[in-house]
Amino acid sequence: MDKYIGLDWAGKGWFGVVLYDTDWETDFFPTIWSVWKRHSDATRIFIDIPIGLPSSGRRACDVEAKGTLGQRGSSVFYTPVRQAVYQQNLAAAKETNEAAGYSIQNQAWAIVPRIREVDEFIDMNPGARDRLVETHPELCFYALNGHSTVPPKTTTEGIDRRRALLAEEYPAATTIYEDSCERYLEPDYAPLAGGEDDVLDAMVAALAARRPDDELSRLPTDSEPPRDARGLPMQIVYPGDVNQTRLPSIAENHSE
Numbered sequence: 001m002d003k004y005i006g007l008d009w010a011g012k013g014w015f016g017v018v019l020y021d022t023d024w025e026t027d028f029f030p031t032i033w034s035v036w037k038r039h040s041d042a043t044r045i046f047i048d049i050p051i052g053l054p055s056s057g058r059r060a061c062d063v064e065a066k067g068t069l070g071q072r073g074s075s076v077f078y079t080p081v082r083q084a085v086y087q088q089n090l091a092a093a094k095e096t097n098e099a100a101g102y103s104i105q106n107q108a109w110a111i112v113p114r115i116r117e118v119d120e121f122i123d124m125n126p127g128a129r130d131r132l133v134e135t136h137p138e139l140c141f142y143a144l145n146g147h148s149t150v151p152p153k154t155t156t157e158g159i160d161r162r163r164a165l166l167a168e169e170y171p172a173a174t175t176i177y178e179d180s181c182e183r184y185l186e187p188d189y190a191p192l193a194g195g196e197d198d199v200l201d202a203m204v205a206a207l208a209a210r211r212p213d214d215e216l217s218r219l220p221t222d223s224e225p226p227r228d229a230r231g232l233p234m235q236i237v238y239p240g241d242v243n244q245t246r247l248p249s250i251a252e253n254h255s256e
Contacts, residue, residue, distance in 0.1 A: 006205025010198040017206040046209035052234035053082035060220040077108035137201035139238040
């Protein structure tokens with residue numbers, strides 16, 4: 001049975017939406033290792049975190065994502081170089097990254113622990129390389145919205161539009177959303193520090209993951225993405241047009 005998972009960092013752990021052939025479930029995982037312990041049989045896992053870390057210079061996929069999203073491009077952070085990701089404090093990380101050609105954004109430093117977590121996980125679990133795939137929710141919603149940016153998710157209009165796009169893509173999306181908000185966002189439980197947007201981002205990642213390869217797009221737009229020092233592709237994958245030119249499969253791009 002195929003299993004597609006979307007993951008989004010939700011303040012205290014990874015919120016996950018799991019889609020099966022005819023069913024679904026949601027869960028909350030403290031670490032990426034706990035995701036893998038339960039779902040190492042997943043067909044594909046899309047995660048909103050950088051995979052493939054540069055040695056110098058900005059990743060082409062980050063640059064293209066910012067350009068694609070225009071005014072919403074502020075939601076894309078330039079991924080720090082691997083040496084900076086493993087520094088112990090912001091000052092040292094900034095010094096390392098500036099030597100590589102650009103500064104670390106404060107928002108990017110905030111997710112560095114998660115970048116390191118996923119990078120270490122892939123290093124220790126090479127079997128995950130061909131199934132753990134980087135995505136970006138804003139690009140996913142941009143694609144589902146007819147290649148048009150969606151209002152900010154901090155607004156009611158933005159939340160409503162995202163919910164509508166998900167429902168158009170997957171009829172059960174409304175039920176998943178309502179169930180998730182009831183289960184995970186109640187005041188007496190509330191593990192999701194972010195809120196509704198974490199649920200929506202994980203949902204769109206899962207829906208992207210379940211698409212076949214010929215219905216996916218990648219940034220950078222080259223058919224073969226550049227790779228980092230460990231051979232990991234530096235790319236962002238998101239829903240594409242059904243009639244687009246077929247790109248090499250995700251598995252092909254993740255193989256060593």
